[in-house]
Amino acid sequence: MSHGGIDSSSKEKVMALEVYKVGKTFRSDTGTSVKALRDVNLLVRQGELVTLVGATGCGKTTLLNLIAGLDTPDEGYLRLGQDLRFGGNIAHVFQHYTLFPWRTAISNVSFGLQMRGVRRTERLCRAAALLAKVGLKGFENAYPHELSGGMRQRAAIAQALAIEPKLLLMDEPFGAVDDSTRTELQQMLTDLWQENQTTIIFVTHNIDEAIVLGSKVIVFSERPGKIACEFKIELPRPRDRMNNEFTKLFIQIRTMLSGQLD
Ligand SMILES: Nc1ncnc2c1ncn2[C@@H]1O[C@H](COP(=O)(O)OP(=O)(O)O)[C@@H](O)[C@H]1O
Ligand SMILES: [Mg+2]
Structure with missing residues (x-):
């Protein structure tokens, strides 16, 4: 994967996360195995709001868990940026709330x-x-x-x-709320992100949400999950769903995922 032509020292300075040729297979006691991720390469820069979109079961949660250090890859490696390596915090928000x-x-x-x-x-x-x-x-x-x-x-x-x-991982956090609440939450998250510039990796199976939020949208292919495509989104915020460019992107991503989403 291209790293956008930045030299290695500045790449190190701005990098929040590097995922290199990561693979993950789950094996059960009965000998069956599920290959969840295959050859995943990803570079996230500090301050980016990256959305990861793909069908249910394509390995999105598996990848977030690897990034959070809750599990380990069996191929490739993940590397956190400098400020995360030395005591920086990673926070996680899940679909179902985790309040006490x-x-x-x-x-x-x-x-x-x-x-x-x-x-x-x-x-x-x-x-x-x-x-x-x-x-x-x-x-x-x-x-x-x-x-x-x-x-x-x-x-x-x-x-x-x-x-x-320093890094906020969000796993389908708005998946269980109604549409108008979801739109409000998306706006709130965008405002918080613009104010704080926290690096966010946001997982969703909703294409519209991925485009509304992302400064970069990563499209995941079906299991074993592999990155099919990356789109840099430069549309102004708040994002206008009626914008031609928005619609074009939506159709492009939906075509890539067609047959994968329910
Ligand atoms: N702990 C586990 N043990 C066995 N299989 C798993 C485990 N976690 C995930 N899987 C399998 O890996 C695949 C990817 O799962 P997951 O990462 O949860 O997908 P997503 O979050 O995209 O819906 C699925 O087929 C799932 O059943
Ligand atoms: Mg999931």
Whole structure:
């Protein structure tokens, strides 16, 4: 894969993640095996919002888990950028919210800071500011079961951002909410990203979402997952779905994935 013609020292400076010829096979005790990833190459630069789109079962979650260090590849390697190698934080947001049900919203958001020894007044102050930023002002003391699905995902994003991650991994985080909530969450995420310039890798099987959010869209082929194509998206934000270029991209990606998506 081409790395865009930047020399190796500047490449090192701006690189958040390099995935090189990564393969992953799952083997069961009964001897069956599933090849989930094959020859995956990817370079993510600092501050990029990369979306990864592909059919269910093509290996997207497997790749995110490898990036998070939750699993290891059996071919190739993954390399994190300098600032992530030395104590930088990686945060993860999943499709189904991961808030502690027995903690209030503010206590969920401040939990990561508590674990890092931040004193109570400061962590509550930072958590309240984050909740306000994701549109949950006034819900600080609500428990997860008192919040809607979209609000829980807002809280989960605030929780992830609380530790000021250098890399944010998002695995179909808006997959379980209705369409209008999804559009609101996409806008909120875009605003947060433009403000913080956190590197984000966002997985989805929704083509529209991939184009709305991504500064780069990576299209995954069917299992074993392999990168079929990369598109750099330079459309202005907020993205206009009626824009010709948007529609062209949508059709191009849908054609590549046709037969793979349900
Ligand atoms: N821990 C595991 N053990 C066995 N097979 C797995 C495991 N995790 C994922 N797989 C298989 O690997 C393939 C890719 O899965 P996954 O990464 O979850 O896909 P996606 O997130 O794109 O839907 C699927 O066929 C899935 O069944
Ligand atoms: Mg998945």
